[in-house]
Amino acid sequence: MNTLLILSALGVIALFAEIFRFRKGLFPLILLGLAAAFIFTANQYNHPHVFFGMMNFDNYAVIFSCSILVIAFLWFMMAKNYFLQETSVTDHFSLILFSLVGAVVMVSFSNLTMLFLGIEILSVSVYVLAASDKSNVMSNESGFKYFLMGSFATGFLLFGITLIYGVTGSFDLATIHTQLTTTNEKGLVLAGILLLLVGLSFKSSLAPFHFWAPDVYEGAPTTVTTYMATVVKTAAFAAFFRLFSTCFTAAGNWSDILWWMVVLTLFIGNVSAVRQKSLKRLLAYSSVAHAGYIAIAIVSMSATSASAIFYYTLTYSISSITAFTILFIVSRYKGSKDISAFEGMSKANPLLAFAMTVAMLSLAGIPPTAGFFAKYYVFLTAINHGNTLLVLLAVIAALIGIYYYFRVIIAMYFKPEQQLVPIQVGPLHRTVLIITTVLTLLLGLFPNLVLGWI
Amino acid sequence: MNQYAALIPFFPLAGFVIIGLMNTKLPKNVAAILACGMLLISFCLSLGVFMNISGQSNEVQLAPWISVGSFSASFTFLLDPLSSIFLMIITGVGFLIHVYSVGYMHDDEKHNIFFAYLNLFVFFMLILVLASSYLLMFVGWEGVGLCSYLLIGFWFKNKSYNDAAKKAFVMNRIGDLGFLLGIILLFITFGSSDYHIIFPKAQGFMSGDGMITAITLLLFVGAIGKSAQIPLYTWLPDAMAGPTPVSALIHAATMVTAGIYMVARSGILYALAPVSMFVVALIGVVTAVFAASIALTQNDIKKVLAYSTVSQLGYMFLGLGVGAFSASVFHVMTHAFFKALLFLGAGSVIHGLAGEQDIRNMGGLRKKLPITFLTFLVATFAIAGIPPFSGFFSKDEILAHAFTSNKLFWVLGVIGSMMTAFYMFRLLFLTFYGTYRGNEHKVHAHESPKVMTIPLIILAILSTIGGFVGVPESLGGSSQISHFLDPVFKPAQDKMMLLEGSSSVSEVALMGITVAVVLASILLAWYLYISRKRVPAAEGARLPALQNLSYHKYYIDEIYTALITKPLDKLSEFFKNIVDNKLIDGIVNLSGKATEAVSDLMRFVQTGNVDFYLLAMVIGIACILFFKLM
Amino acid sequence: MTDLKAIPLDWYILLSSILFCIGIMGVLFRRNAIIIFMSIELMLNAVNLLLVAFSAYHNDAAGQVFVFFTMAVAAAEIAVGLAILIVVYRNTKSTDIDVLNRLKG
């Protein structure tokens, strides 16, 4: 609860900062606030609280909130410069902070109302942020597409909630769970679950509801894309899993549908990425593909699923931040988001290239990076649940993944030098990159650091 | 004595190492003396061993070599009559040839290396005969093959020499594979490759046992390769590319008899496998006749001798195949003397004629090279089987045994010796009689230096008297050599339960027939090449069909090329270009290509039109609901 | 006020399903973004109707309360959506969704 309060307060403060000419101090304040929120949240570890029957701050919620806050922290460090150049930095920041509220709600809801509101808060903020580069048609288009499809999907989500409500007479997860075990009404339940599945799949960009993702990711300002790929994805999956694991484990046979969706996602995401020229779009597809991997843990609903999702989203987010930060820096510098912009980087900026390499290896899932362990853990969960075939397909998809991630590495290390001038990396970005790179390696080598918590 | 005996092979090895490492830093004389000296020491030690050998065999353990579980092989030497005879031949003849080489190779720029190789060869040859296990024998076996390779291709600037060397090695390798598999089968059957384990155990097997037959046949494949029998004989004539002492030492006196040695050594096994015995005899006799028939028309002095060697080796196998082990070993010995002598004589001729090898360009050398001529004559008598020269006794013992075993073999054998007499005298007449047909102005024929002629003389003496160690009882001799070897071959002889030879009268009669036939063919040669002064036709001239076939060696090389070499190269390219690149890698690459193609397709699906996305979404939902709810 | 039993719940489900699907059809059918937005509103309303029906049949006020939140969300969304549309319009001078296909592939 404190987390929500702090975040909302920060958001409001950010709004007023514009008026009180407080822009300079705002940024440290936000970081401070995020740190405080983190501490407050972390404190609740092992002290589950239920707020108004609406939010249950159990360990799951705490861990995911912390994860989101950490990612958001890194994101702010990464995005600061970008937004400071915009006219309405405070609006941006407050929107992000509000969306964080939504994200926290999404990971801690114990009532469908909260889920719905959480998703909407997050979505509405991100719709705006995606379109926030107002003069840029791409950005507009991105925001528009996201909004249009998002609100369309909201309709289905809502329909699903309604049907579940219709059967169980309640929005409370625990009640729904008990009601569903007793009811003999199957059709409505299943339809409701499937529609919820659709809605949440949309948010987490599972095929065939992924179409928005590449376009939106590409068009949105890079920082916003980063945010979508990290915080939004984490929150979406946390909510997805929370809902389905608490309510629908026993009800309805939805996992085979999700199974197919996962397979579809894995292949569409990975295969489509193969021929991309733009790194940003490539990363967008990669994000779709990673959604597929994460969803494997949901299909294989078992004791380790939660920690698998947690570990995966966390490490994926960290690596993504590295990749997007570098993309951001490079595209600023060279005016291109294409992979070709990275050519020769290993000579001009060896450290940048190294960080990018680590990120790519992690995304590709190659030891000793965290991405490997994440995949491993997901696979472990799935095989434990008997989904071996799915894992085999995921393995094949992962191979395709390696192909395109390595295109980036190849561009950096092999392609001839375009311009030998080293790119200047600001101190903040430098810090972010160091942190994320170290974390990627550290978490890969010592997954115990975060794994034991959930 | 035995502990010193273990050192026998290591003197040549030391010679090889020293000369090999120092190479050009060593003066030629020093290298030559070193090499010969090392061999002399070995010879002396061998002599000591030979004198002291007393029936039973002695093993000298040196060191373990390979061992895995129950399987083990070690460096252990076996000293028994058989190995001691070979020791004598190798070190004795080897020493003489070394000495000869000092003169023959004196002006060669790679003089030192030559001696290093020769020493290495002797080392391996000694290992081969001293080995107390098949595996160690295989070490020597392959080692001599290597040296043969190195020495055939000694003048490596010449491509055809290199080809010959490679051919020799590869053909030997084909045989070696058989040998190796035989050894493995021995391991599987007897749990060891040591003679002292195998031979006693083998006595427990029934005659005609399938496993023994398989083993012996496989071992014989090895022998075929090494001893140049049909169908793996073609490398030996080509091997004449090497310096002549090499031909004498390796490709006449020692290495090529390794196959005989091995079969003789395995006598007990062969005795248990009648089928194998028959095969050995058959291949032996066929080779003897076949190679002799080629030798009839060859014009290269060394080629004639080479085919003659193949033919003589065939006789030895015939002997082995009919159970005359000691006779074969006897023939090995006499053959070592006279064939080494023939080659060295030929070398002397070549030396004297500055490299000329074609007998069409020789003639009348009797006067110019008297010592060479005389020794050559002795050797020719010996090989033709004129009593009392050494070849007579050994060959006739083989033929006598063949007669008791299978009359057809005997007939073929006699035909072979007829041919032998003919081509040898043809060679002799064309080279040393008549008038000189070469270019007098270019080449000034001269007798070789002493260092070369002395070995010739010694060998001539040996060729003459060498046969007396094996004079059969029927001729009043005591057949010393067969008694000497008896401890080795006794078990095998017992197993075969040979019908004890025909009466001595018939043995004498057979000898008479053979000698008569030989003399007849000598007369024919005389008639053709001395009376009629016939000279072989020049290159490219049309020959009668049979002669042509013989002259072109029955086109066996061409057939091999067409049937094996060419198809293999074609197959190689097919594998590489079609199977590997197109098929296997094609499938691998296809997966990549397909992914890219599908990727393009998917990019096409991602149209950018939001209404399409919405439509896809709706259809997706409809499908999901449809499949789950209906 | 009336006897609810007179109208089977199925009818409400049917009605709201039809309305929902008309909304979907509108979204798919039209190119004008504004009409599409309106169709989405229609979808939300269809759901609202169902919610209220369930609420009434369950005799549970929570369903109707949820409708408030739906309305709130709808309002918020549409506000944002129209804002985005205006931004798009400023740049493209069109509300045709098919114009927006720069991002693809």
Added chain:
Amino acid sequence: METIALLLILFAFAVMGLFVPIRYGNRFAFISSLIVFAYSLYLFLTFPISAEYQYVADYSWVQSLGIHFKVGIDGISILLVMLTTFLTPLIIFSVRKSEPRPRAFYSLILFMEMALIGVFVSMDGFLFYIFWEIALIPIYFICLLWGGKDRVKITLKFFIYTIAGSLFMLVALIYLYLHTPAQHSFDISALYAAGKSLDPHAQSILFWFFFLAFGIKMPVFPLHTWQPDTYTDAPTQGTMMLSGIMLKMGIYGLIRWMIPMLPQGLAQNAECMLWLAVAGIIYAGIIAFTQKDMKRLFAYSSIAHVGLIAAGIFAFNGQGLQGGIIQMLSHGINVVGLFFIIDIIQSRTGTRNIPSLGGIRLKAPYLATVFAIIMLGAIALPLTDGFPGEFLLISGVFKFNNIAGAVAGFTIIIGAVYMLRTYQNSMLGETSVETDNFTDLTMTEKTVLIPIVIMVILIGVWPNLFLKVSEPAIMKLLSGI
């Protein structure tokens, strides 16, 4: 502790190597690899001949998943560790010109050495997998950064190909892990037990998964097509690392992990595998007949040799396994020597095309001699290193299946053919335009080649030195099934 020390020293050197002044790069790397070699030699010499693991270190790594950092050395691993530490200094020393970015180059080699040793000493399935994959990264970059002109495509194919196999292995490992008793564990003995308890059908399926990983790495026909290209295009040192050490990973994996873990799976497929391996021997050997590019030729020859090793291992008896072990050593040594010779030739003449060479022996007798000796090792002449291995392997295969053994034996003929062809066409004959100004070995080159020649003969004459070390472990392995 000693094992960990080995890994840590290497890791430290690899990192330090990035920061030493550029001109000391080579020397630093060389000396550090020598230190490691000395240390491992010390371990080897003091190694107690026993079937048990020595120098075991066991730390909990990911506790909740039963993953341990458990390493140890037994008779099999020590030989491979020795091979690695012996070859690496030579490989480092064999670098001839100042490569661009030398520090990275050497660091990558040292890093790779660490990963390879890690593979050989892991006693935890997960750890093994990690090292297995990590070893790929440095070699990928070595090939990518310093390779030939088609390197991008080829190395990527190599990378994906090999990772494809290992991912399937990962799946199999996880599956086995989940069949360990509650409180799952990746411990080697637990995995052995789990694997053995599976029914034959499951074992058979898992067998294929493992085989993909190991078979690709080795590579076994028909999974080999990445290899000739990669060997051809990689820089010499990369090729040496790949062929000399890295492909041993696959064989080691077979021996260490697959056989004890899935004996029944192996038994079911052994026949098929054996024939595949034997087919590879003949197939690759025949292809090698007509190759013009020396590197490619030796790449194919390597496939043939490895095919024999694989066949011996699938034959699955004392001779086969021991032969496989000793042949791993000798193949590693030979192939590194051969590739270095190619490098020498290429650096002098600018070509690896065999037909344009010839007569080198006239100009460079030392080189020709060394080449000859190593070649003899490669064609398994007795008293060279190739013989004990090939003999044991062929007899192992023969024991298992007579016909297969006989066919496998053809390798000694085929090998002789292409090796002698190569030797003849490059070293013998008259000199060509390219080889006219050939110079003989330099001091550096001798330093690299002489140890190799010594090893060629040492292993040939005294194979027991190594066979005895691995014997108890192999016997234990065989008896454990």
Added chain:
Amino acid sequence: MTVYLFIVLGVLAVLSALMVVFTKNPIHSILYLVLTFFAIAGEYVLLNAQFLAIVNIIVYAGAIMVLFLFVVMLLNLNKETEPHKSMLRKLIAVVAAGLLMVVLVGSLKGASNMSIQPFSHNTGLIENLGTVLFNDFLLPFEVSAILFLAAMVGAVMLGKKDIK
């Protein structure tokens, strides 16, 4: 009586909803949509949710539709300028939506065997709703404030012209 009322209102709602989709002029669409909302509000009344019926009218017809109208006017779209989709795509759209409807309806039928609570008049009354809203749903209520704030900030941010 209620049944007929239900049917009339339902048919009205469906028809006007269809008109929303098929009318070419945006303004007309908006008006039809308002009509739909009224019909739905009528259904609310039938369901005894009078308060919601009123809210529905106020919020949707009163606020949201005005917003739409405003935008249409602002963007000057009150013409039938919309380019048409090809017939094929329209057909596909209709078919897809129809398909979904068939599936949806098909899957939802048979819901009547649900346990249905005895009817209470109080459910939809304002005090009852208020109690539930401010007791059970207090947190969502508060949180929706953030939603509005975010939406507002967002809309303003996007809507305002940048002063460059």
